[in-house]
Amino acid sequence: MAKVVIDGVEYEVNPDNNLLQECLSNGLDLPYFCWHPCMGSVGACRQCAVKQYRDSEDTNGNIVMACMTPAADGAIISINDDQAKDMRERVIESLMISHPHDCPVCEEGGECHLQDMTLMSGHNYRRYDKKKVTHRNQYLGPFINHEMNRCITCYRCVRYYDDYAGGTDLAAQASHHHTYFGRYEEGVLESEFSGNLVEVCPTGVFTDKAFSEHYSRKWDLQTAPSICAGCGTGCNITPGERYGTLRRVVNRYNSEINGYFICDRGRFGFDYVNSPERIRLSPEISDDVEKKLEQFKTDDAIGIGSPRASNESNFALRELVGEDRFFSGLSDSDHEAVQLTLALGQDAAFRSPSVKEIELADAVIIIGEDVTNTSPRVALALRQSVRNYAMDLAKQSQIPAWQDAAVRELAQHDRSPLAILTPYTTRLDDIASEIVLGPPSQLIEVAGAVAKAISENAPTISSGDDRVAQIAKYLAEAKRPLIVSGCSAGRIDFIKVAANLARALSEQRQEVIDLCLTAPEANTLGMSMLTNEENTLGAALDKIRRGEARKVIVLENDLYRRAPHPDVTDALEKADSLLVLDQLPTKTTEKATLLLPATSFSEHEATYVNYEGRAQVSFQVHQNNSGALPSWRWLSKDRKENISSLTERLVKCSCSFEGIKTLRPEIHVAVSGMQIPRQSHRYSGRTAMRANLNVHEPKQPVDEESVLSFSMEGIPPGKDATILGAPWSPSWNSNQSISKFQEEVNGDLKQGNTGQLLLDRDKSDTYLEIKLDVPKADGGLEVALVHQIFGSGELSAKSKALQKRMVDPYIGLSKADAESLGLSQGDSVSIDGNGNVAAVVVRTKMKVGTAALYCGENDIDHHALGETVHLQKVASSHHRGLGNLIVSDLYEEGY
Amino acid sequence: MSGNLIASTARKARKLTEEEVHEIEHEMELYPDKKAVGLEALKIVQKHQGWVSDESMQAISKFLEIPVSDLESVATFFNLVYRQPVGENVILFCNSVSCWVMGCESIKSHINEKLGIDFGQTSEDGKFTFLPVPCLGDCDKAPVMMVGDDLHRNLTHDKIDELILTYRKSKQVE
Ligand code: SF4
């Protein structure tokens, strides 16, 4: 700790940081643009000018940029000095010379950092009356609007998009007064993290296009702290609702997980909630729904859970049918893989790193998991991990880590090692030190051989790949090695070999090793914790087929995504009665004898368990108006059940849920028992919004169970972030106000909750046996499942914005295989002749013998396919085409 | 169908000539990484083609394996990388202070009149493009301008007439 004096007051600061960051950490207001809490400083905007004095004798001082000046012990500065203030006012005036001042029609208005800083800097009169520079805007795809005239040239966008997120198609162009931030030519912004531009740009250049279609000011949105349902990472988000529809999703800071950034699936993949196809409580059944439900509340029903439903709903189903009759809602292979993941999650040799911890790794191996498309936020973290080499170099040269441009300049293209073992090129290849391409069986060999090279005790597996020794060496020598894998490829051996490799490292280094096993859906782990290992979906379907289960309850799950289609149809048709609870129609709901509408993630309060085994609570944002209830409520034996008593039983069910006890805050945390408002104190139109229907203002809906109320009245969070939906602080209307709620910049939120890790690490185990496949001699190609960030998530794929980026099912082939099969780009093929059709994508960087299969929205019944497939050309048919495939020319050539 | 099934910019590239490739490869030996060669490559292509077309941009981007948007950053930062076609002869006319003191404005008007073009324009016959530049570092011989690689000093109306004639002809001869 160091001491600095700011305007005559002494503050304790961290000398490793810069003055701007420390001013903000200490709650002081100092305007800035180009600095970003996790992208450091470049001193580009000159907005954070302060006066610095040599010593206490110095009365003149000189102006410095706070963001470029270390918070060194003994520093004396002034924010309030007249010259510094004047400078800041002039700087913002010049930055805004050509700014259109179109706040009333600008979607940033009301949460604009530029508005906030303009006021804070005291620039309140526009003197420049000449012609402004204007620009042409670009079409940037379905997610982002472009309004270049509003730019103040802070360079944050390109520093985020290119330097931080690894994008290659956005750049600063031209110079001085006509500097332009855009693409080389119009077109979709390719990065899977483009949506963060909306929050990174301090003004309204990049705004949320999906939000534009039903725009509302920040203060008019009803919000609550929520968890993304897009994948198993569990990013924290703030959805906003107005007039009964969900309008947008923005990032919500969680220091352990997503920090300041989420992915585009999370940001743009929510509007299925508003879908006109949402299941409604049909009038015919609403009268005697209770009676119909009762029929299922008997001893002979079985239940099939859901990895996308909450712990509460899965638990309520399990309670209803009994532990033995509660079955996994995952495919059999996923179930096995996730049960293994859970076992490894209790192994004392490993640690499941949080997203923040992933960023600390200085040597990484990814085994068979395409994280960019399955757990996108993890991929963004891995992009930061390879920079640890640069951070080390900087440290050696005594360059502070926040000196962003200097650190990047110093390291140039040198990075920490990252090995990617993958059947097809991935979007992280540009930062990889080794890319091992091959069909899955070969990759397992390579990873096994790396493990063997690290520890003699590992199972004997050899590989001809000459990179094995190199990869083993850097993993063994790194400060913090990390192994990444997951079950998305449908190969449990990827997880087994990842575990063996981590165990080898743990033995050799005698320490706990980071083993990150991603989870595909929001509650994959939570549901699996509640499921007995032998209760597979296959076993459930058998039971139904054998007539041992006449009543079946399917919780928020399309079984056709989980098992071969004929098996599912066969079983479901054998059941006497089938209760399906879901949000949107699926093939499974078509078969229901009783179909009940379930609330979506934003319509109920519930907990979910992410890939680490971290449980988090997601609060209800708004009400459902079409009769949907949380599934747990439909399933409760007692219809008066409330969530607290259900939670109490869940905690006690001996499935390791003790940790969630503390997650849901009790009402008494709020000031004098008053609920915390979901609406801002400026929320407008309450008396007018329904006036077209009835001039009488209806009573505000009452929330009986939550600490939050559907109202603007009550005590707002203030500076306490226990329950913080949309951050706001006086003078700070934009998302930058988050610093007011952090213990320090980039620190935990005050009274914040980063979730609870549920799994105890108290078991020890040994190496897992891996059966290496003998490649079949039938001439088939080995299937490697491909996922697409836009399309593979079941619910998000129903969102309009995401649909504009989706593609047809395809099968990626090597050039040689395509040629020998007489196939070319865009041909349609039938797979194993059983009605599955995919388009051919010839990829130059793919090994012979691989078939990289993307199943679209379950258009291909991949559970019915074996490990190898045969292809026959059929007449071409395309629906979405493949135009949206982002195969950046840098990673793939020859199209 | 298959042609545009997958979004790709690669097929918009032209083929670099052997000479261009040869010269760019030479530059690559002089720099530690390919990205650094971007500007040199732009200059080489401009030397051979007169300007840098979109097709050339894609070709350089492919050749150096750098994103085309990064290359565009460089190309648009420097005013003398031409991203639009220019005339056979580019007149870089100094309008900085010494030349201004020495009456460059009347020279400029004379050129305007003779060629029928103002700054930023190309004459109808495609022979001349007229561009302003800041000080050419030859103030003691002001007013000054450059045509191609040649510097022309102490400009007068007569001298301009003469130069225009020569440049028109010289190119024709070639
Ligand atoms: S577009 Fe936005 S982020 Fe980018 S330089 Fe302009 S103001 Fe800054």
Ligand code: SF4
């Ligand atoms: S990484 Fe997963 S949890 Fe995070 S925003 Fe994206 S889809 Fe949502």
Ligand code: FES
């Ligand atoms: S924030 Fe310090 S110069 Fe931009």
Ligand code: FES
């Ligand atoms: S001012 Fe024209 S050459 Fe210097």
